[in-house]
Amino acid sequence: MLVSYAAAMTGSREEAEEVAQEAFVRAWRGFGRFKGSEKGFRSWLRTITRNVVIDRYRRNRNDVLHNAAYVKGMEDVLEATDRRAGDSSWSQGVADLRGCLEALPEDLRNACRYHYFEGLSSREIASRVDAQQATILKRLERARIQLRKCVEHKLRVTPLGESHE
Amino acid sequence: MSNSNDRDYRVRGRSDAVEGLLRTDFGRSADPSAMLQSVLKRIPSDGDQRPRLFRLKWMTAAALLLAAFLGFTLGRNTSLSTDSENTLGELDPMHPQDELSDSPAWSTGTLMFGEEET
Numbered sequence: 001m002l003v004s005y006a007a008a009m010t011g012s013r014e015e016a017e018e019v020a021q022e023a024f025v026r027a028w029r030g031f032g033r034f035k036g037s038e039k040g041f042r043s044w045l046r047t048i049t050r051n052v053v054i055d056r057y058r059r060n061r062n063d064v065l066h067n068a069a070y071v072k073g074m075e076d077v078l079e080a081t082d083r084r085a086g087d088s089s090w091s092q093g094v095a096d097l098r099g100c101l102e103a104l105p106e107d108l109r110n111a112c113r114y115h116y117f118e119g120l121s122s123r124e125i126a127s128r129v130d131a132q133q134a135t136i137l138k139r140l141e142r143a144r145i146q147l148r149k150c151v152e153h154k155l156r157v158t159p160l161g162e163s164h165e
Numbered sequence: 166m167s168n169s170n171d172r173d174y175r176v177r178g179r180s181d182a183v184e185g186l187l188r189t190d191f192g193r194s195a196d197p198s199a200m201l202q203s204v205l206k207r208i209p210s211d212g213d214q215r216p217r218l219f220r221l222k223w224m225t226a227a228a229l230l231l232a233a234f235l236g237f238t239l240g241r242n243t244s245l246s247t248d249s250e251n252t253l254g255e256l257d258p259m260h261p262q263d264e265l266s267d268s269p270a271w272s273t274g275t276l277m278f279g280e281e282e283t
Contacts, residue, residue: 003200008185016189017200024204069171073178077186094191101187116187147187148180157179160172 005046005078009053009065013119019056023049042082046075080155100150108143111136 002023007016026048027034034044054065064070081094101109114120114128122140126133152159 004185004189004191005182006185007188008181011188013188016185021200021203021207024200025207028204028208064174064177067174069174070178070181073175073180074182075178076175077179077182081186094186097183097186098191112187116184117190144180144184147183148176151183152179160176160179 001042001078001081002045002049005074006049006053008074009050010057015056019049019052022052022056026052043075043079046078076157077151077155080151080157084155096154097147097151100147100154103150104143104146108139108146111139112143112147115140 002020003013003016006019006023007013010016010019023045027045030048034041036044050065050071057065081097084096101112104112110129111125114125115122120128122136123133125131125136129136149159151157
């Protein structure tokens, strides 16, 4: 879960794993300062992870991570996943999200699989499926929007309305 | 305006969270045991604290020694070169270059090697 959260902020799976490791080490060292419930513990871990990302990318001035609304948006999804998981495993918590991916139209689902699971760039996907790169980028964008809406629905996260979509 | 901005940021946060889940195949891509090993390696045990402190002290002492040596060597070289350029040449009457350069014949280029000034 922490790796997913870090990947959301860094955009890279490999860096996310490093960030998660660092976050665990910091959590271990600062565990004496934590006083709270298990639910609070997950949130505390996420805060540590966010701080690790901010520290690592301070040079890039990734200001969006300091934006309260942005962080709240991430928490909307992850807290809802925590709730969904309840006492069971994380994989149970994300079962619904996996269902959202499966429910996508085939062209969008494939674009997601190639891009996120196999790590292909939009150009590589375009050559593999014999399509324009712009088409692939558009598919990925549509897939992200549909997935977010599906997640909001499945996890009962309050929708925020339509603005630029 | 601010509310609209906040909503856009929140939507972006949600999208990024979903994207992060996708990027890691919903958290499955990370190998938990490998990560645990890496984390354990980075967490120092109590027994590791003493060698670490010793290493730190040792490295500080070495750095100070090196700084002192460099300071001494550089200072000595600077002092020597300054002396040879500005002081020694003028004060030492036996300095050959100064003797030659002070000779009027040498400086005008009229005296050939082996000739004597008349």
